[in-house]
Amino acid sequence: MASPRLECIDIGSDYCPCYLAELNECIVCSQLQGKKFCDCNWKGVCVFQEFVWAKRKAKAKRDTMVSNIIDKQKINENLFILTLSVPNKMARDLNEPGSYVFLRNEFSPSFFDTPMSIMYADEINGFVKVAIQINGPKTSLIDLSEKRICIRGPYWNGLFGHKYIKGLKNSKCLVVLRGIAQAPGVIVINKLYRNNNKITVIIDKGKTGQFFISQYLDQLNLNIITTDILSAEGQEILKNAIADNDLKLIYSGGSDEQHLNIFNYMDLYNNEAYLAASNNNTICCGEGICGSCEVQIDGQKVRSCKVQLDVEKAIERRILYG
Amino acid sequence: MVKVVVIGGGWAGCAAALTAKKAGADVVLLEKTDMLLGCGLVGGIMRNNGRYTAAEEIKYLGGHELIEITDMCARHTNVDFPGHKHANLYDITKVEPAIRNMLFSKGIKIKFISRAADVLMESNTKIKGIVLADDSVECGDVFIETTGSTGPMGNCLRYGNGCSMCILRCPSFGPRISISYRAGIDDILGMRSDEVYGAFSGSCKLNKDSLSDEIREKLDKDGVVVLPVPEEDVNMEKLKLKVCQQYALPEYAKNVVLLDTGHAKLMTPFYPLDKLRKIPGLERARFEDPYSGGKANSIRYLSIAPRNNSMKVKGLDNLLCAGEKSGLFTGHTEAMVTGCLAGHNSVRLSLGMPLLELPRNLASGDLIAYENECIETKEGLKNRYTFAGGKYFERMKSLGLYTTDTNIIKEKIERDNLIGIYDEKLV
Numbered sequence: 155m156a157s158p159r160l161e162c163i164d165i166g167s168d169y170c171p172c173y174l175a176e177l178n179e180c181i182v183c184s185q186l187q188g189k190k191f192c193d194c195n196w197k198g199v200c201v202f203q204e205f206v207w208a209k210r211k212a213k214a215k216r217d218t219m220v221s222n223i224i225d226k227q228k229i230n231e232n233l234f235i236l237t238l239s240v241p242n243k244m245a246r247d248l249n250e251p252g253s254y255v256f257l258r259n260e261f262s263p264s265f266f267d268t269p270m271s272i273m274y275a276d277e278i279n280g281f282v283k284v285a286i287q288i289n290g291p292k293t294s295l296i297d298l299s300e301k302r303i304c305i306r307g308p309y310w311n312g313l314f315g316h317k318y319i320k321g322l323k324n325s326k327c328l329v330v331l332r333g334i335a336q337a338p339g340v341i342v343i344n345k346l347y348r349n350n351n352k353i354t355v356i357i358d359k360g361k362t363g364q365f366f367i368s369q370y371l372d373q374l375n376l377n378i379i380t381t382d383i384l385s386a387e388g389q390e391i392l393k394n395a396i397a398d399n400d401l402k403l404i405y406s407g408g409s410d411e412q413h414l415n416i417f418n419y420m421d422l423y424n425n426e427a428y429l430a431a432s433n434n435n436t437i438c439c440g441e442g443i444c445g446s447c448e449v450q451i452d453g454q455k456v457r458s459c460k461v462q463l464d465v466e467k468a469i470e471r472r473i474l475y476g
Numbered sequence: 477m478v479k480v481v482v483i484g485g486g487w488a489g490c491a492a493a494l495t496a497k498k499a500g501a502d503v504v505l506l507e508k509t510d511m512l513l514g515c516g517l518v519g520g521i522m523r524n525n526g527r528y529t530a531a532e533e534i535k536y537l538g539g540h541e542l543i544e545i546t547d548m549c550a551r552h553t554n555v556d557f558p559g560h561k562h563a564n565l566y567d568i569t570k571v572e573p574a575i576r577n578m579l580f581s582k583g584i585k586i587k588f589i590s591r592a593a594d595v596l597m598e599s600n601t602k603i604k605g606i607v608l609a610d611d612s613v614e615c616g617d618v619f620i621e622t623t624g625s626t627g628p629m630g631n632c633l634r635y636g637n638g639c640s641m642c643i644l645r646c647p648s649f650g651p652r653i654s655i656s657y658r659a660g661i662d663d664i665l666g667m668r669s670d671e672v673y674g675a676f677s678g679s680c681k682l683n684k685d686s687l688s689d690e691i692r693e694k695l696d697k698d699g700v701v702v703l704p705v706p707e708e709d710v711n712m713e714k715l716k717l718k719v720c721q722q723y724a725l726p727e728y729a730k731n732v733v734l735l736d737t738g739h740a741k742l743m744t745p746f747y748p749l750d751k752l753r754k755i756p757g758l759e760r761a762r763f764e765d766p767y768s769g770g771k772a773n774s775i776r777y778l779s780i781a782p783r784n785n786s787m788k789v790k791g792l793d794n795l796l797c798a799g800e801k802s803g804l805f806t807g808h809t810e811a812m813v814t815g816c817l818a819g820h821n822s823v824r825l826s827l828g829m830p831l832l833e834l835p836r837n838l839a840s841g842d843l844i845a846y847e848n849e850c851i852e853t854k855e856g857l858k859n860r861y862t863f864a865g866g867k868y869f870e871r872m873k874s875l876g877l878y879t880t881d882t883n884i885i886k887e888k889i890e891r892d893n894l895i896g897i898y899d900e901k902l903v
Contacts, residue, residue: 156657159594185630191663192628192630193657193658195593195594196593198650202630202633203633203638
């Protein structure tokens with residue numbers, strides 16, 4: 155029986171084939187799923203061929219390395235921004251919408267790995283910036299890190315709808331960012347801007363209490379609206395922004411409830427535009443191995459840390475079925 | 477208006493598009509690369525042995541444009557080469573533009589660089605549309621799958637010597653998929669004689685300019701050159717590898733047989749370059765197709781759909797098939813025979829008319845039916861079914877189906893009441 159087509163974010167990258175290929179669990183390639191014949195969702199690369207060239211092993215592995223903390227900027231009691239030194243190549247790889255790394259305190263065991271979206275990446279000078287909101291044991295321990303920190307990456311499935319963001323040119327789009335999700339929004343906005351798109355940004359400070367990415371957006375010519383999305387006024391602003399029929403893409407950076415909120419308005423007022431959304435699933439390994447990120451879509455188990463999901467289905471599942 | 481979507485622009489797909497159009501349908505032909513004819517771009521052999529009969533049958537049944545064009549583009553006519561008589565060798569650079577123009581002139585819509593990636597089903601047994609690689613969907617009433625059975629890369633790697641960079645150009649244009657498989661019907665697989673799946677494509681091509689003047693001139697003049705292989709390099713085992721049993725004769729292991737189709741067609745799946753260059757006259761030889769013909773060739777027969785003798789796929793309401801997708805066939809003529817029938821029947825199917833089966837007193841009808849019977853057995857899966865040679869040509873001769881007398885063929889088709897059947901407009 156033919157299996158439904160899934161897209162893997164890592165395909166064709168330096169890290170494809172991955173552990174899943176070694177274990178006959180490749181997301182895309184049927185030859186590496188235990189079947190003996192080709193039936194793939196071609197994305198320009200023959201994964202099976204790459205696997206054989208790599209002597210039937212994962213081509214390269216993402217190991218943990220120790221990074222220097224170049225700068226720590228405290229925004230408020232619960233929010234700080236770390237600047238971390240990384241090899242130039244890693245910075246270049248991380249300059250992608252949806253990119254993230256795992257961080258943990260230098261002396262913590264591996265299960266303290268916390269996925270953190272990249273806010274800013276500088277490949278010339280070799281550093282990245284992450285914004286961290288303290289809300290539990292892992293983030294508290296990261297806060298205690300002083301000079302060095304453990305980092306593992308690069309990973310890329312921090313948002314769904316990657317191809318729509320990369321593919322949009324000379325069009326109108328809307329970016330909605332709430333709270334800590336402002337951080338990954340910076341690279342999304344930069345990418346859309348570089349492709350000559352006209353961007354409206356709705357910022358809701360959320361629990362962070364600050365529009366902390368404003369300095370990263372200063373250089374750009376954007377239409378920025380700050381509001382409380384959950385208020386009646388905010389909902390009106392959101393609705394009107396979505397109802398613009400020239401809009402080709404909406405990016406929602408926030409909770410699944412926010413994604414659903416935007417999706418419902420799109421259903422009513424604008425069902426031509428594409429929706430891209432932040433991936434809020436629990437991610438622990440990023441490699442499709444640990445099972446934390448597993449979701450069920452149409453009765454099929456899907457590794458949401460690697461698979462580019464259909465946003466609509468993913469949020470419905472989460473909201474309706476917990 | 478009946479809409480027919482043909483997936484795959486090789487010889488079978490072109491034939492199917494032609495007859496579906498003649499029957500009155502609105503036809504869209506989807507092709508993954510930027511040229512039609514697929515393996516026909518590196519083929520060229522027509523009218524050899526039983527294919528002469530089949531070509532005449534195609535003409536009288538109503539697929540005459542295909543034969544007229546291949547005859548007109550022949551570089552050499554009535555050529556004999558080991559095991560084969562009265563062959564035509566067409567010019568591979570002339571045929572594709574001629575077929576393309578002919579199909580356009582009939583009003584067939586051809587969409588290039590339009591690779592099928594998946595199937596959209598209306599129900600468990602009915603196809604609604606073909607999902608292309610760019611996520612668009614081509615909807616239709618009836619579908620004809622002529623995607624072949626060759627490759628793609630992963631299959632050539634697992635069952636052959638890896639990707640040989642052949643004319644199908646998977647690394648550039650993406651792989652074929654099996655429409656019938658995506659629609660829920662499992663594929664049948666052919667086997668090599670040593671019970672491994674698939675078979676190597678039977679020939680490769682040398683760049684004519686890289687051959688000695690003497691060999692090149694002889695090719696231009698006679699159309700065929702036979703050169704002995706050095707004793708130490710004779711390898712009888714490789715005869716078992718290939719698709720084309722009609723070239724699995726000892727002559728083809730002991731000699732290098734070259735045919736002139738515009739390039740120098742070398743009748744063996746691949747030939748290590750250093751060994752090839754030991755042969756006098758081939759010291760500077762290089763491969764034109766596949767680019768890596770020194771090491772490998774594409775693997776065929778990994779994706780055949782179960783079908784009836786009207787070319788309809790079993791288990792689905794609105795899918796037909798032709799060419800290598802429809803059986804262990806090999807050759808342009810065989811693709812045209814099955815393609816013409818599938819195209820015509822696609823319109824009959826959508827109109828609820830009974831489908832045509834070619835009678836077994838015609839070589840075309842017998843081939844289609846005989847192959848279907850044979851592949852029920854394991855032995856049958858190791859054979860190939862071609863008018864050009866091997867067991868089937870022997871069968872043709874013993875049943876009296878083989879003739880080069882065009883009048884006999886015409887009278888037979890008249891008696892069968894099928895003259896110009898494909899020219900009939902049904903809707």
